[in-house]
Amino acid sequence: MSKMKIFNFDLQKKTEAIWKIEKTPNTEVIFVFAEEDLIKKMEEAVFLQAKNVAELPGLVGPVCLMPDAHSGYGAPIGTVFAMDGTDGYISPGAIGYDINCGMRLIKTNLFFDQLKSWIRPLINKLFEAVPAGLGRRGFLKFKENDLKKIIEGGVFELSSWKNFLWEKDINHIENNGRIAGADFFAISKEAKERGINQLATLGSGNHYLEIQKVEKIIDQSSAEKLGIIAENQVMVMIHCGSRGLGHQVCSDYLRLFEKKMTGFNYRPKDRQLACLPIKTTEAKSYLSAMAGAANFAFVNRQLITYQIRKVFSQVLGKKAEELAMDLVYDVAHNIGKFENHQVPESQKKGRFFIHRKGATRSFPNQPVIIGGSMETGSYLLMGTNEALLKSYGSTAHGSGRTMSRARAKKEIRGEKLWQEMKQKGIYVKSASFAGLAEEAGVAYKNISDVVKSINLAGLSKPVAYFKPIGNIKG
């Protein structure tokens, strides 16, 4: 069996894209689902942070690192682990600040040749209709009671309002757009105040709205089932989450967990990994707040979808229904959920609490959406049975950064990048050129390398590859 030593960690090769760091008296096994080249691109902090996660109490089995893993705070972005559903611990920091940050894919029956001359007006109109960046508010004014309904009921609550939700949309969203157990009163006043005006907005950072064309169909049969019929078909992709509300929920509960942890024997090496037993009142309250923030994020992406359908309809002079703007799927990549699983390399089965931070659920017959950098493209994949056995039904979520935001801004001029992208046929509208520079393709790993690794590891199977033709960035 081949071995690799990286930053004092010994990795054993199990298959081409599955590597294992053995269990120690203090740490659980760590699986790294990536080919050697990608592992070598990971920073030392990824392994150190994964080690801290592998020391958490209540783990039922291995900690999984995805091929797009990069250093975060507490747990690396691209981490999955399972806690015992009764005696395990919950770590808000290992779910992440942007609760239910996720991807949504909408198809159309349009083809690139038909749409070529409309990209610019579409992107310009979408930029007005879907606010991006700091300080811009959504198109609706919500009252506190509306917010309560959304937080507790998720996307379903929109069915009685205008045309925000097509009946069939709900079947194409993870958990049908509602995580059960949400409680409005578990969320602080500050979180609600941060979020209430941000519904139907993209936000900033790596969040985007993109018009794409199908560049390559890899699995024709699965693609057809998902409504992707041929190359050059036009798609729309959204990447965003629960905005300030989700961030504040995470901040509030991290502070609370840290304070309450003093009553327990365990102290994590990184304060960002503060955790409490699932049984505690504080952990239960966090789960109710996290579910509420996740529902808020599903609704945010649904309201953005409403705006996208409206803009396409206005610009192209056809109803969104006539343009077949159906939802392909909506999936979270920062979330914690109770799920039934078998522990990898073990016969142990049970109801576990799965932490997915920068990782996507990958169940059989479930679409998986992996967004790349705005220059390179994105993939649609299908979940697998193998993922259930190897990674608690999880896979990667994106490209994974290789360059810090600060360095990217120093090395890349946003205006020049905008010009270069235009020459490549990608029309971009961005809230700021500095923000654009942060998200340049060179700041990320190659998305195709990430997809190759998860395909080789069996965590999900590629269906289609999309290339951007228009992009809105916060």
Added chain:
Amino acid sequence: MKKWFLDENKSIADIMVVVYGQDKEKLLKNSLLAFTSIITDIKKLKSKYKIKIKIKESSFPKLLFNFVEQLIYLKDSQNILFKEAKLRLLKNHLIGQLIGDKISLTLPIKTDIKALTYHSFLVKKAKNYYRAKLVFDV
């Protein structure tokens, strides 16, 4: 004395800053400067709005953390950024006034700060100054 600087390579996904202050009050004020300067060109902000602030904590690091979290909360809930602060610190009880401007559509935005993390969070007293390390989720 340098007020703050950006640590470019330590944090891949986020932004790390090191802030200095001759005393605790100055450390708080310079943290505000770092916060606002990461988001925008601070010189473009006017001193149009004043907001009173009151924070009581059990330790100074907790107070600094809470202070920065307040800036994030006010940015999102009231759409306001601050360019200066008048602060008075008695033990770990802070009272003061934040002075700044609403975020307009013409204000150049470099990046948004969404949270202050505990990751690498540090407040240290050196011989004659204080130093804080802040990692922001952006």
